[in-house]
Amino acid sequence: MSDAPLAAAPKTAAEAPRQAERRGLAVEWLRQLALPAVLLVLLAGFGAADDRVLTGYNLLNIAQQASYLALFAMAQMVVILTRGFDLSLGPTVSMVSVAAALTMAGVGGTGGSLVPAVILGIIAGLALACACGVFNGVVVALLGVSPLVATLGSMNVAIGIATTISGGRPVQGVPAPFSEIFYSGSVFGISSAIVIACAVGLVLHLVLNRTVFGRSLYIIGTNPGAAAVAGVPVRRLLVAAYILCSALAGLGALMMTARTGSGEPNLGGTLSLQSIAAAVVGGTSLAGGRGGVVTAVLGALFITILSNGMNLTGVDGYVQMIVLGAIVILGVVIDRLSLEAR
Amino acid sequence: MPAEGSLPASPRPGEPLLVLAGVTKRFPGVLALDHVDLDVRAGELHVLFGENGAGKSTLINVIAGTFPPSGGSFRFGGEEIVDLTPNKARAIGISPVFQEFSLVPSLTVEENLFLGRETSSAGILDSGAMRRRARELIGELGFDLDPKARVDRLSRAHQQMAEIAKALLGNVRLLILDEPTASLTERETGRLFELIARLKSQGIGIIYVSHRMREIRALADRVTVLRDGRHIKTLDAATVTDAELVELMTGRRIDVLFPTITHRPGAVAVAVENLSTADNQVAGVDLVARAGEITGIAGLVGCGKSELVRAIYGIEPIAGGSVSIRGEAVAAPDPRSSLRRGVAYFPADRGAEGLALTRPIRENVSMTALDLARFQRRGVIRRGAERRIVGPIMETLKLRPPNIERAVRNLSGGNRQKVMLGRAMARDLDIFLFDEPSVGIDVGAKVEVYEFIKRLVEGGAAVIVVSSELPEVLALSNRLYVMHHGRIAALLEGEAMTEQNVLASFFQEETREKAA
Numbered sequence: 024m025s026d027a028p029l030a031a032a033p034k035t036a037a038e039a040p041r042q043a044e045r046r047g048l049a050v051e052w053l054r055q056l057a058l059p060a061v062l063l064v065l066l067a068g069f070g071a072a073d074d075r076v077l078t079g080y081n082l083l084n085i086a087q088q089a090s091y092l093a094l095f096a097m098a099q100m101v102v103i104l105t106r107g108f109d110l111s112l113g114p115t116v117s118m119v120s121v122a123a124a125l126t127m128a129g130v131g132g133t134g135g136s137l138v139p140a141v142i143l144g145i146i147a148g149l150a151l152a153c154a155c156g157v158f159n160g161v162v163v164a165l166l167g168v169s170p171l172v173a174t175l176g177s178m179n180v181a182i183g184i185a186t187t188i189s190g191g192r193p194v195q196g197v198p199a200p201f202s203e204i205f206y207s208g209s210v211f212g213i214s215s216a217i218v219i220a221c222a223v224g225l226v227l228h229l230v231l232n233r234t235v236f237g238r239s240l241y242i243i244g245t246n247p248g249a250a251a252v253a254g255v256p257v258r259r260l261l262v263a264a265y266i267l268c269s270a271l272a273g274l275g276a277l278m279m280t281a282r283t284g285s286g287e288p289n290l291g292g293t294l295s296l297q298s299i300a301a302a303v304v305g306g307t308s309l310a311g312g313r314g315g316v317v318t319a320v321l322g323a324l325f326i327t328i329l330s331n332g333m334n335l336t337g338v339d340g341y342v343q344m345i346v347l348g349a350i351v352i353l354g355v356v357i358d359r360l361s362l363e364a365r
Numbered sequence: 366m367p368a369e370g371s372l373p374a375s376p377r378p379g380e381p382l383l384v385l386a387g388v389t390k391r392f393p394g395v396l397a398l399d400h401v402d403l404d405v406r407a408g409e410l411h412v413l414f415g416e417n418g419a420g421k422s423t424l425i426n427v428i429a430g431t432f433p434p435s436g437g438s439f440r441f442g443g444e445e446i447v448d449l450t451p452n453k454a455r456a457i458g459i460s461p462v463f464q465e466f467s468l469v470p471s472l473t474v475e476e477n478l479f480l481g482r483e484t485s486s487a488g489i490l491d492s493g494a495m496r497r498r499a500r501e502l503i504g505e506l507g508f509d510l511d512p513k514a515r516v517d518r519l520s521r522a523h524q525q526m527a528e529i530a531k532a533l534l535g536n537v538r539l540l541i542l543d544e545p546t547a548s549l550t551e552r553e554t555g556r557l558f559e560l561i562a563r564l565k566s567q568g569i570g571i572i573y574v575s576h577r578m579r580e581i582r583a584l585a586d587r588v589t590v591l592r593d594g595r596h597i598k599t600l601d602a603a604t605v606t607d608a609e610l611v612e613l614m615t616g617r618r619i620d621v622l623f624p625t626i627t628h629r630p631g632a633v634a635v636a637v638e639n640l641s642t643a644d645n646q647v648a649g650v651d652l653v654a655r656a657g658e659i660t661g662i663a664g665l666v667g668c669g670k671s672e673l674v675r676a677i678y679g680i681e682p683i684a685g686g687s688v689s690i691r692g693e694a695v696a697a698p699d700p701r702s703s704l705r706r707g708v709a710y711f712p713a714d715r716g717a718e719g720l721a722l723t724r725p726i727r728e729n730v731s732m733t734a735l736d737l738a739r740f741q742r743r744g745v746i747r748r749g750a751e752r753r754i755v756g757p758i759m760e761t762l763k764l765r766p767p768n769i770e771r772a773v774r775n776l777s778g779g780n781r782q783k784v785m786l787g788r789a790m791a792r793d794l795d796i797f798l799f800d801e802p803s804v805g806i807d808v809g810a811k812v813e814v815y816e817f818i819k820r821l822v823e824g825g826a827a828v829i830v831v832s833s834e835l836p837e838v839l840a841l842s843n844r845l846y847v848m849h850h851g852r853i854a855a856l857l858e859g860e861a862m863t864e865q866n867v868l869a870s871f872f873q874e875e876t877r878e879k880a881a
């Protein structure tokens with residue numbers, strides 16, 4: 024406790040709350056600006072270390088890579104807002120990838136028509152993703168199982184399904200138009216992954232900030248008891264949040280499938296943790312009720328720039344894992360400290 | 366309390382046990398205590414009186430060693446005390462009981478009592494000795510408390526008893542009690558008062574924080590009034606009047622605490638028949654509440670009165686019986702459908718069930734009404750309309766400052782209750798269920814809450830007030846139900862609504878239950 028005389032010490036305790044509030048706002052602004060500042064410093068630092076980093080080509084490459092992680096971080100953020108999280112996100116991605124590829128290969132087959140194959144593939148993938156969301160949502164919201172246990176369970180189920188239906192091997196036969204839509208296509212020279220991620224981010228931002236659904240998610244995350252007493256349909260909205268999370272993960276899965284050109288049974292790999300990491304590092308609070316599209320996207324950019332820079336400057340892959348792990352813990356610690364400060 | 370070790374020498378005769386002079390406590394940007402003087406004599410009960418935010422908690426935290434003062438002198442037992450820590454404070458005999466409990470929920474009562482000062486021999490816990498000592502202490506205190514019970518399975522009242530027992534274990538010279546009766550029943554309160562009298566006769570000094578006039582009347586030797594972090598006055602409790610105390614506390618005159626309410630009972634708004642809840646806290650209750658009157662429900666903590674209104678609103682599952690709203694039977698009420706029927710519930714625990722603290726006032730007010738077309742169109746919030754509706758509501762409720770974009774966590778207790786009341790005006794409602802409407806708010810804010818309830822009733826609404834504060838329900842109600850062990854023990858009206866009759870009906874019910 025510092026006793027240094029404060030320049031603006033208030034005369035009475037009555038003024039104190041407003042001072043504290045102003046200070047709180049200042050801290051909040053610092054928090055908001057800290058990450059973008061760190062991003063710039065990171066880029067400048069890596070740029071100084073290796074002149075391949077700050078080229079237009081590499082920057083577009085970073086944006087392209089970050090758009091996948093940003094999409095998954097947004098998905099994760101939606102459920103983290105409600106005090107939950109989704110460990111099954113990665114395996115859901117694998118499962119959707121395999122299922123969509125199998126559908127497209129089956130319908131399109133040899134000589135089959137490609138357009139219905141692509142449409143059916145997309146529908147099958149997204150429907151399966153939504154089914155995952157319904158499952159998670161029902162187990163968490165209606166059966167009252169903790170998100171950790173519920174999604175740990177569905178994580179294993181999804182891994183099992185993805186491996187079984189694919190026989191553990193990549194599924195070939197993804198039609199070219201599919202890759203065109205989700206990967207190689209571009210709008211005004213910007214690749215479709217970036218376009219899709221930006222569009223989803225914009226819509227999600229509006230949903231969270233302008234709709235009753237979005238507002239209710241924040242209220243549930245901030246105080247579930249108060250939400251219930253205020254007549255907010257907590258359980259129904261929790262199920263909806265998990266469905267939205269899985270659906271966004273499913274969309275990301277289609278994009279990644281288009282990139283690899285095949286259905287991959289372990290496409291999701293470490294995505295569950297990476298997406299949680301990105302959301303939390305960006306400033307989404309695991310305690311619920313705080314965060315948004317901006318925090319998810321910033322977190323995704325941060326992690327992508329860091330790994331891109333470390334790759335280009337030749338940092339060992341295992342050392343990179345250590346760095347990423349430490350950063351996630353740091354993000355959670357900062358979140359805790361800022362919660363305690365209130 | 367019988368001390369375990371021998372007490373250090375008493376302070377020099379004439380010097381009080383505790384002497385604070387010019388104590389100042391500054392937090393970054395906040396002057397929480399501004400040159401406060403306080404002295405507590407051995408064997409004296411000294412009440413700290415003041416509104417929320419007056420500095421009472423900061424002061425007792427300084428005395429308990431939770432944080433060091435920024436300035437001033439601190440003498441205890443005739444010695445200058447510096448660098449006090451909570452452990453040191455306990456060692457020299459300063460023992461605090463805070464409102465925020467310090468118990469570990471997953472441990473038993475006796476484990477909590479000895480937490481951090483376990484009796485052991487050769488590193489092995491001597492649980493036999495600890496158990497005996499715990500039983501002895503709880504017996505002496507006269508608490509109805511099982512030492513082997515896990516704390517998280519206890520009611521709040523029992524947790525409070527465990528907390529007090531914990532404070533009294535060991536060598537105590539100055540006991541600090543922060544609103545100790547807030548969750549105790551009348552009987553337990555009686556026990557506590559007897560205990561306090563015994564502690565005083567043993568020469569223990571007591572600092573007692575309370576808003577309740579009745580307790581101050583019953584217990585206090587002297588009263589120190591704090592306001593805005595400053596020492597206003599220390600008075601002799603025997604000669605000061607209630608009005609004087611309130612005036613010193615608020616800095617303004619408050620002539621009448623309870624407004625005169627004109628009840629005009631009309632049609633039956635809520636009818637409950639033979640209602641039982643799933644947890645059996647309510648067991649076969651019949652109750653009627655009419656429009657244009659306040660129906661009071663009095664009873665001890667845990668008698669089921671809160672569960673009754675929660676069941677009517679739909680947050681407590683119903684096991685049997687029926688609820689009708691304006692003559693229409695409601696099978697399984699839930700909050701949303703209740704609000705649509707015009708029924709609102711104001712929870713006792715505004716922290717856990719009322720407010721979303723990090724969200725702005727605007728969102729907290731519109732929260733119960735977001736399903737209405739005036740706030741949304743096809744699921745999209747009409748933010749302009751929201752501001753235009755919530756702004757004037759909070760203006761009517763005299764929110765100061767009138768900025769509805771501030772986060773609720775920055776508001777005082779009284780302003781937080783105003784945000785809750787604002788919800789009552791955000792949609793058309795005419796049945797209001799208030800659960801302990803004045804708990805945790807200071808006198809000035811209480812008056813505003815009562816005035817608000819008066820306006821509702823005189824505007825023709827049906828109001829049910831559940832309260833553990835007898836003076837409050839007696840003054841507000843037109844008819845008063847008394848609950849006991851989940852049943853209605855009596856319905857009092859008119860002249861019959863007296864404190865004696867309420868207490869008598871608890872007693873009769875008790876005897877009847879024993880006879881049965």
